[in-house]
Amino acid sequence: MTLLLCLICVLLVLPVLALASAWWSADGQSWATLAHMVQTVMPEYALTSMGIAVGVGLGVAVVGSATAATVTLFEFRGRRLAEVLLLLPLAMPAYVLAYAWTDTLQFGGPVQTALRGLTGAQGALWPDIRNAWGAIVLFIACLYPYVHLLVRGALAERGVPLMEAARLLGAGPARRILAVALPLARPAIAAGTALALMETLADYGVGAYFGLSTFTTGIYRAWLSMGDRHAAAQLATVLLLVVALLVWAEQSAQRRLRFAITRLGAVESHEARPVPLRGGRALLAWTVCLLPVLVGFVLPVLALLRLLAQGGDGGDSGEVGLPWDRFLGWCGNSLLLAGLTAVLAAALALGLGFLRRRQPGPLLQGLVRAVSLGYAVPGAVVVVGILLPAGMVQSLWPQTQAAAWLTSTLAGLVYAYLVRFSAVALHSVEAGYARLPQSLDESARMLGARHAALWRRVHWPLMRRTAGTAALLVFVDVMKELPATLVLRPFNADTLAIIANQFARDERLAEAALPSLAIVAVGLLPVMLLVRSTRPTR
Structure with a gap:
């Protein structure tokens, strides 16, 4: 089992790891292609990606911190409802948000x-939103919950008591926020911003739909348009290095966040309460909370429902409306891929979690950490990392048909999903195992239980809900995944994400509404779990 x-981890x-081979196995044509890209499109890729990343980073830091501070440090009518509403944009993929707002504006x-009818x-009346600034606003609207959740957790732990202590020492509201709340939340802001930037750099749907020249869209152009897999792999390596820096920054901020939560502050007082707000101040608090929810969830959902009610005219294809029989087929493909990947990822996570608990060691620890980084790797990078070695093996040994096994097959697509999303299940299972005391294992061993009996009779009954949560999180991520599915999907096996992207790029937004709404509806499931887990005990 260990072997x-x-x-599987390897x-x-x-x-x-295969991406590194692109630098020493590239031929003269690949280096010439890369040199041409550096002279022509690489500066645009770098500037566009950097500009979007800077804008999104600043935006999610401000919006996420402001909303978290509002619902944590202040008391106003409907505050608990606002806490729930602020998490809804997590269910909205950025590319679905782009479809809805493009049609609306x-x-x-x-x-x-x-x-125009009124005036x-x-x-x-205004420029098209399909530009870098529009992408920045949309990314902020759907990614600010990353910062919001971490800042809210940091402030809820020590923010209210320390704010109360500062008030008793004579500090005004502005000074309490700037001198107490903001320094306390800085590690959380940094960690949440890093997570949001990883999602931004990994995005393909918004960049392709808006016609932006980013690293992710450039990887697909180098591979599919220019036909040079080595140049695509070199671009993917550059993007991977940037993501690795963000992972390091996020982990460093998380370590500081734990220190800030556990070590800062005086003894918590039961008298400390959020500052009550009335009248205009309460209205301002609701404005701060509702504006990002309206932009990131409510109005886009209403726009998609309006498109769905109107129906599609089929464009130039002659079709009228959305073919329901084909829609059911797309749902079936999405559910099959997501369900199969979720089961495999949860099983792998349970096996690794049990093995690490029973036989901790540096080798297994290193492999698990390497697998955990997969979630931070963009889908475009995963695709190149899978196809590059497959193409090399195919060119050396044509009889192996290595590329055929990994392209346009269910196995290759599930493999790509596992590379990306196994970390999601692994993190959930590790958190579940951390709550199980080692005394349970010791007691079971004293009663004669060996490995299989220990897992079946002790661990599994206690870990079933955790395993279900892990599988659900992977299920939702696979339903939303676009870049890997776009390249590796089997023929005549489109998913909801693929068909929504195709309809939107053909300007058939009315027909893209139903698959987009289905993706959003599935995405609400983990949001509801998150709402339950973050609900404070009073």
């Missing part, structure tokens, strides 16, 4: 049409 699990890490959309104006 098998270690071999297979999951292999696509990332474009020249022929309902907003501009209504305003009699001619022409567009």
